[in-house]
Amino acid sequence: MAKVKGDIVVDIERCKGCEVCIDTCPTGTIAMVDAVNGKGYHYMQNVNDACTGCTNCAIVCPDGVIEVYRVKV
Amino acid sequence: MEKELRLMKGNEAFAEAAIRAGTDGYFGYPITPQSEVMEYLMAEKPHERTGMVVLQAESEVASINMLYGGAGCGKKVMTSSSSPGISLMQEGISYMAGAELPCVILNVVRGGPGLGTIQPSQSDYSQSTKGGGHGDYRLITLAPSSVQEMYDSVKLGYELAFKYRNPVLVLSDGAIGQMMEKVEIDAQVERLSEEQIREQHPWATLGRHNGRERNIITSLDLDPARQERHNEALQRKYKEVEEKEVRYEKINCDDADYIFVAYGTSARICQKSMQLAREKGIKVGLFRPITLFPFPKKELHEMAGQVKGILSVEMSAGQMIEDILLAVEGKVKVEHYGRMGGIIPAPGEVVDALEQKIVKG
Amino acid sequence: MEDTLVKSEIIKPENRVYKKTDLMTEKVLSYCPGCGHGTAHRIIMEVIEEMGLTEDTIGIAPVGCSVLAYEFMNVDMQQAAHGRAPALATAVKRLMPHKTVFTYQGDGDLAAIGTAETIHAANRGERITIIFINNGIYGMTGGQMAPTTLPGMKSSTSPYGRDLDMMGHPLKITELVAQLPGTHYVTRQAVHTPSNVRKTKKAIRKAFELQHQNVGMTFIEIVSNCNSGWKMTPVQANKWMVDNMFPFYPLGDIKVDGKMVEG
Structure with a gap:
């Protein structure tokens, strides 16, 4: 069975740190970071390589800040 | 045809x-x-x-x-x-x-x-x-x-x-x-x-054809500076309307000592009143605004210098008279005669009012 | 092999599987963090893009938090007076039946001040889609009680909770609208999880397709959150919504193909 590997690109400056995405990640790839963006919000980031590119985080993000990439390996 | x-x-x-x-x-x-x-x-x-x-x-x-x-x-x-x-x-x-x-x-x-x-x-x-x-x-x-x-x-x-x-x-x-x-x-x-609307009214929201920028119809602008500029643009537009779009009719005003100012139904009544007054020897004309905004201010101002008095005849408590007063700037006496409650004044009443309020007054 | 794959090999245009649609403008959304409005806006725009409707869609924005929807939705838009969006949409659609016309309204706009416009547009069977965001509160004016505020729910004008004797009952306007013969498809959805977003998007697509089948009004309620008004974090608000809003406003289709759904 083909496996997939994914990654995300986050528009950090538009992230409002709502955390709605965090629990939607099936692989625990994303988390809030301690740093803040220009607006003073903590933002989300991928913190490990487990992303499968499922798009869950991007789909629930109210501000549309996440781009998702996926390859079959 | x-x-x-x-x-x-x-x-x-x-x-x-x-x-x-x-x-x-x-x-x-x-x-x-x-x-x-x-x-x-x-x-x-x-x-x-x-x-x-x-x-x-x-x-x-x-x-x-x-x-x-x-x-x-x-x-x-x-x-x-x-x-x-x-x-x-x-x-x-x-x-x-x-x-x-x-x-x-x-x-x-x-x-x-x-x-x-x-x-x-x-x-x-x-x-x-x-x-x-x-x-x-x-x-x-x-x-x-x-x-x-x-x-x-x-x-x-x-x-x-x-x-x-x-x-x-x-x-x-x-x-x-x-x-x-x-x-x-x-x-x-x-x-x-x-297609014609797209050409003539490019602001219209008909859908973003051919990749043009979206059109927005709104009266909202939360930025006070922009909202003020919008208001100023509106005021310039109204001023342009006042300069270019005044419409009115003058009847028997050339030799008139007095004038009725009336519009709509009141103006129709005043035509008969004018005839009755002239039969009595009172030379009265009718100035009938056709546009109420823009109000024919300049024209009334000019007429104010030529007559002895103006009677505003309206089926109201006297609303247009305020615009007449502003237009004539005190140059001549202005009075109001009107009926309310759905009553149309009779031509004779208007002549009586002219005599009482303007000619004798 | 997969272990050796590095970021730069994955993040390439040909591998992109999700990107915010260009039918959302670049403007930063004015909504609070975690507010469902942003998601709802985005999936409407995604459907329009995917269906190729960009050139022939006119959206109507309401008064409320989403009064500025036209700043974010990159299609031709009109901004309506409070509650009047269905009247605007009625005229737009009647004058141009081949267009796709939708209103986007909150619960105060649609179910209080605009009740007459909502009910009568639905009853006339206007071939428009109404997208109704119900978060049980007036968000923009600062969290006042809405027609949809739950029994006992606190708001700035029901600070001790909604007292049904004093303030009346919450209005299930979606069920009411579904009763009218003019509506063809009435559904209640949500956008707080990926699967709910996918279902809502499907519902919007279905509604837009039905607009061109001359069958009547399509009406989609999206039960959403107002973490600022409810005074919770976004994640807490979504949980509270599931625990409290969904039992009163259950998700699912209410009317399909012009027939009430049994159950």
Whole structure:
């Protein structure tokens, strides 16, 4: 069975740190970071390589800040 | 081509004119004394004649907001109502003025305040000419005094509404709406196609064709500096309207010692009063504003220097007299004579008032 | 092999599987963090893009938090007076039946001040789509009680909770609208999880398709959150919504193909 590997690109400056995405990640790839963006919000980031590119985080993000990439390996 | 003549009620003439002027949509709600407008339209099946949409809305509030939607698409839209219904529309009219949307609104005025009466009145002058709803805005206000002028006000109304992207109010009254007179009907104007609207009204929300930027119809701007600039632009527009669009009629004013200033039904009464007064040796003329906004200030100012007194004759407690007073700047005596509650003054009463308040006073 | 794959090999245009649609403008959304409005806006725009409707869609924005929807939705838009969006949409659609016309309204706009416009547009069977965001509160004006505020729910004008004797009952306007013969498809959805977003998007697509089948009004309620008004974090608000809003406003289709859904 083909496996997939994914990654995300986050528009950090538009992230409002709502955390709605965090629990939607099936692989625990994303988390809030301690740093803040220009607006003073903590933002989300991928913190490990487990992303499968499922798009869950991007789909629930109210501000549309996440781009998702996926390859079959 | 020979002109077509018909005997029609004012309200019916307005409705026929709506079809002939290429109106895209009429949205209205029944109220006396103007229900004939929608009745005529429904009976005429304009959707078959020209493709025009006629819709009976659930309220005047909905009607005027349907106008907003249609006008936002660059369509020729109109409604008609009478005083209490026009009051209900004020919110929507203010939004349309703010969003700079063209439309034609007919007010067949009845006496107020409140439910008042169904008889004719001119007590909505201030509401019509000073804005009516919230915010600094003006409506171009036309005052027909015959069935023919009711008819003509549709075409003229659209011309002005689209030229200035502003609502036009036709201020009629129950007498002109209900009376029957001869009307000259003109040829059918074709409704504009979507392509023509795109060309003529590039601001219209018809969909983002060919990748153009989106169009937005709104009266909102939360930035005070931009909102002020928008207001200033509106004021410049109203000033331009005041400079270019004044319309009025003068009858027997050249040799007059006195003048009546009256519009609509009152102007018709004053024609007879003028004749009666002249039979008594009082040389009186009639100055009839056809546009109430813009009000013919300059012309009245000039006349004020030539006469001994002005009688403002209105079927109200005296509303237009305020504009006359501002126009003449104290150069001549100005008095008001009017009836309220749906009563049309008799020509003799007006002559008596002229004698009592102006000639002897 | 997969272990050796590095970021730069994955993040390439040809591998992109999700990107915010260009039919959302670049403007930063004015909504609070976690507010469902942003998601709802985005999926409407995605459907329009995917269906190729960009050139022939007119949207109507309401008064409320989403008054500025026209700043974010990159299609032709009109901004309506409070509650009047269905009247605007009625005229737009009647004058141009081939267009796709939708309103986007909150619960105060649609179910209080605009009740008459909502009910009558639905009853006339206007061929428009109404997208109704219900978060049980007036958000923009600062969290006042809405027609949809739950029994006992606190708001700035029901600070001790909604007292049904004093303030009346919450209005299930979606069920009411579904009763009218003019509506063809009425559904209640949400956008707080990926699967709910996918279902809502499907519902919007279905509604837009139905607009061109001349069958009547399509009406989609989206039960959403107002974490600022409810005074919770976004994640807490979504949980509270599931626990409290969904039992009162159950998700699912209410009317399909012009027939009430049994159950």
